[in-house]
Amino acid sequence: MSSLRRSALVVGVLFLVTEIxxxxxxxxxxxxxxxxxxVLGAGADTRVLLGALCELVLVAAVIGTAAAVYPVVRRQRPAVALGYVCVRLLEAVIIVVGVLSxxxxxxxxxxxxxxDDDALATVAHALVALHDWTFLLGPNVALGANSLLLAYLLYRSRLVPRFIAVLGLVGGPLILASATAVMFGLYEQVSPVGSLxxxxxxAWEVSLAGYLLVKGFRQAAASEPPVRQRELSAV
Incomplete structure (x- = not known):
């Protein structure tokens, strides 16, 4: 198994892990x-702690996707590839803040x-509100930005079929726009409109993961010179 195929398998698995x-x-x-x-009742702490554990798995998978895909895409647009890694790490940090809250x-x-109960409830409500904001800024704003960056890299490099990259080019800006609408109170994040x-x-993340698991990155595209080098050669 080539290193490129191994990278594709790792990225595909980690993207599926992030969704689950x-x-x-x-x-x-x-x-x-x-x-x-x-905070005042019997609680369901075991269930909530399992949720926190799932979120920590999510954080590890988010960081893992960035680390695994960077060596593959950095040849095409190094600055954009580094930007993807940075925004992906930012997403992970925001999620961790939500877990802590x-x-x-x-x-x-x-x-x-x-x-006293009133003060306790007030503090708890503030912590839940903090989580709600991290849920908006991480899995919406940061996710939209890094999806756009990675989709651009894959579209330009043709490492995957372009229709898959187009899903990211559409989905990234759309979820960013949706996050802005939620921020200004037009609708709830977890709602039919937000889900749509x-x-x-x-679809972008699932189709990308599926393609990488089944087919892997396109070998011919990966072996081509970087985009900038091809542009200079053409001149």
Whole structure:
């Protein structure tokens, strides 16, 4: 197995892991995100902690995709490839902040330290609000930006079929626009409209993962000179 094929398998698997872990984390977090008085009640800490674990798996997979794909795409547009890695790392950091905010709510519920109920509920609501913002800025804004960068790199290099890259070129800006609309209160992030706006970027990641697992990066495109070198040769 060539190093290029191994890289394709790693990237494909990690992209699938990001999808599964992100959905699982969101589902498992529901008790703390939806119950305004979670910190005052019996709680569902085990479920929430499993959600946090899924989010940490997501963070590892996000970083892993950036590390695995960078050696493949850096020959084409080094600056854009580095930008993709940086924005992908930013997404991971934002997700970690969200995980910490949820874990803090669990800690407050377990050990309120004599704080009165109103103050405890206020702090917990603030921590959940922080998580909601990280959920918007990470899996929407940062994801949209890095999807656009990677799709551009793959479109220019032809390492994958261009229709797959086009999904990223469409999905990235669309989820960025949707995040802006959510930020200004036009609709909820987890809503039919928000889900519809996220569909193209979801299709982009799943189709990319599927293609890389089955076919891998196109060997002929990977062996071509970098784009800039081809442009200079043409001149």
């Amino acid at each position: 872990a992100a959905i699982a984390g969101l589902v498992l977090y529901q008790p703390v995100l939806k119950d305004a008085n979670y 949820v874990l803090a709510v669990v800690s407050l519920r377990r050990d309120p330290a004599g704080t 706006a996220a569909l193209p970027v979801f």
